Amino acid sequence: MSYLQIRNVWKTYEENVILEKLNFTIEKGEFCTLIGPSGCGKSTFLRMLLGQDTPSRGTILLEGEPLSNEPGSDRGVVFQKYTLFPHLRALENVMLGLEMEHSAFLGKTFGSTRRRIKAEAMEMLSSVGLEQSARKYPSELSGGMQQRLSIAQALVKKPKILLLDEPFGALDPGSRSDMQELVKGLWKQYGLTAFMVTHDVKEAFELGTRLLVFDKVRNDPQSPNAFGATIVNDIKLDKNKRKNKGEEHVKNNETTIATERPL
């Protein structure tokens, strides 16, 4: 049985069909990158995986069980906009998830439990390269540092699935490739199953083990919202092959996708 099963999932907002006939399975430990034109429903798909939104039709099964319809600690998320807690220092931002797990009433721990949590959070913080900034407030960190912090914050809960919605959209090319390395490393280290939306085709090919291309297959010019997007291309990326061909491969696929896109 597959780890995550998407079974005939549709999403409509009123008359507008956003996503239709999504049917695929994902294995544990896969890194799926999602690309597609703006507004085609990639974020909507992530929201459904997250439990922030429910499919209009169809079901999503995680390890054979239907996904719970509210967000929970089995699914971590990193949004494009930094979602940090402004009143907590960097280290406390990472500790929060662990503290709430240990103290149902106060959501705050003391003594030896706190020391243990602190050490664990600190380790997470160093793996994203922020140990120097542990005592800073989020507003005192740069954009890239904030993004690394929110990745640390999500990963410290060891989620089964990590969802990333254009996580590096706001970063400069330099920190962008640093972050790509970071996410790749953490993905390997923690054996995560990850979904990442991106508009950068190169990034999608480099990071993913599987590339899902969203687009509309049918289009009615009279009523543009009658049909939704679905997966038009599901590419299993062979790591080694990709490594050998390098850039060339990326460029080729980029053009393939462009021509495959139905009008």
Add this chain to the structure above:
Amino acid sequence: MRLINLNAGRFSPLLKILPFVILGLVYWIAADARHALNPEDKLLPTFEALGEAIKTMVLVPDELTEEPILYTDTVASLTRIAKGLGIATAIGLVLGILQGTLPLFRSLFSPFSAAVSLIPPIAVLPILLVLFGMEESAKIALIAIGVAPFLVRDTQQRSMELSEELLIKVQTLGASTWQIILRVVLPHVMPRLLDALRLSLGAAWLFLITAEAIASSEGLGYRIFLMRRYMEMDVILPYVAWITLLAFLMDWALAVIIRKAFPWYRKEK
């Protein structure tokens, strides 16, 4: 240079006190002029007369209470305003957070508290007087009733301005509703509630003085309205200045508390 780019620089402190000095001078000249015409003038007492009156109210014990009147009045008024604002803040915090965070509670209560907030507090004063008479509760209740609706509504808005992403994020960290309120909503709301409280100080003093003028036997508001009957401007004017100073100090103390207790708050913006 354009006026909008012109700063006072090192003359800034001087500019700040200038209006106060001018006011003092104008008063002095006017009082002098009136006393030249009529040495018995009561409308604008001279600085000497004001000094005498202040000495009496600060130093001479009252026959009844055996304390100087300024002391009794100040203690009475500050106790009332502190209790009234304390109750209003507690109501604002609890109802505001519940209405802002829990959609069910909001559906139940929001129209009701919107309606309540439209009742003019002074119109409630007669009811309070019927219920509590001269008791302290009447005055405290008026302040609380006057200020609480604003604090409830402000706190509700502040809780609702937390971004959806942030609330989703904290849920993915495994937080329960109670933990979200305690660890995310409360810290977000607290400094903002104190800011709202600062804005309510003017209203609180208004309600206090009104209540004291109508139903009291001591207090700053009671005293100035009592003295009005005898046209004792030499007591009224220092009292007004003293009330203003107290209000200013309360505002300043709250600002310091916000800065010290929530160091991240100003940085956030």
